[in-house]
Amino acid sequence: MSFNVSIQTQDFDVSQELTALRAGDARVGAVCSFLGTVRERNDGSAVASMELEHYPGMTEKSIAAMMDEAQKRFDIYAARVIHRVGLLHPEDQIVFVAVTSAHRGESFQACEFLMDYLKTQAPFWKKEVTPEGARWVDARVSDDQALARWGIEAHNSTAP
Amino acid sequence: MNVTLKYFASVREAIGQGGESVNTSATTVQALRDELIARGGAYAEVLAHGRAVRMALDQVVCDGSAVLREGCEVAFFPPVTGG
Numbered sequence: 001m002s003f004n005v006s007i008q009t010q011d012f013d014v015s016q017e018l019t020a021l022r023a024g025d026a027r028v029g030a031v032c033s034f035l036g037t038v039r040e041r042n043d044g045s046a047v048a049s050m051e052l053e054h055y056p057g058m059t060e061k062s063i064a065a066m067m068d069e070a071q072k073r074f075d076i077y078a079a080r081v082i083h084r085v086g087l088l089h090p091e092d093q094i095v096f097v098a099v100t101s102a103h104r105g106e107s108f109q110a111c112e113f114l115m116d117y118l119k120t121q122a123p124f125w126k127k128e129v130t131p132e133g134a135r136w137v138d139a140r141v142s143d144d145q146a147l148a149r150w151g152i153e154a155h156n157s158t159a160p
Numbered sequence: 161m162n163v164t165l166k167y168f169a170s171v172r173e174a175i176g177q178g179g180e181s182v183n184t185s186a187t188t189v190q191a192l193r194d195e196l197i198a199r200g201g202a203y204a205e206v207l208a209h210g211r212a213v214r215m216a217l218d219q220v221v222c223d224g225s226a227v228l229r230e231g232c233e234v235a236f237f238p239p240v241t242g243g
Binding site for chain 2 (some may be wrong): 034036052053054055057058061064083095114116118119120121123124125126127136137138139143156157158
């Protein structure tokens with residue numbers, strides 16, 4: 001297992017994923033992961049559920065490209081990205097990013113880099129169901145700024 | 161030339177379909193977008209200049225200057241909100 005991405009409706013087991021990611025690689029001395037979950041509130045409203053849509057084909061390509069970029073920037077051995085689509089509810093797992101390296105610094109950084117990249121570059125869209133009705137989630141300027149820290153200009157949240 | 165169009169999220173909902181095949185004389189993504197805007201209605205509204213619309217050519221994010229090829233796939237969608 002080296003650099004793998006899965007887009008899926010079904011849930012996943014974090015412990016199994018972490019075990020598999022470093023299995024058979026004794027060079028690994030650090031495993032860093034991020035787990036994103038559905039919050040019960042967003043932008044001041046209660047969220048009953050959300051529907052996640054994506055662009056099949058482009059999603060996988062864009063995440064493979066960001067893994068290539070992470071490999072160039074950081075001394076990492078393996079990475080795993082899982083993103084769920086379809087109907088999700090508060091407390092559900094949405095996104096998982098995990099990275100292995102010899103020492104912690106590289107995997108901490110690569111994990112954050114991958115998440116910052118994914119937020120503004122991977123074609124996913126969230127539609128929330130709130131008491132005021134269903135609404136598409138707005139992109140955040142702060143996510144563009146997060147990627148800018150890595151020297152990558154993003155204009156996801158603004159008009160061209 | 162023949163181009164496959166794809167629409168996602170709020171753009172898909174406004175236009176009322178997830179995609180279509182068109183025969184176009186446009187040579188760039190921007191010219192193609194202008195052709196769609198000229199149809200009026202939901203197309204004009206949701207693809208209007210100044211709207212935050214992202215574009216992709218053959219599943220790679222592009223800007224309006226990207227050059228179309230026979231059989232290519234062009235997508236229009238709002239800012240992404242995954243993660």
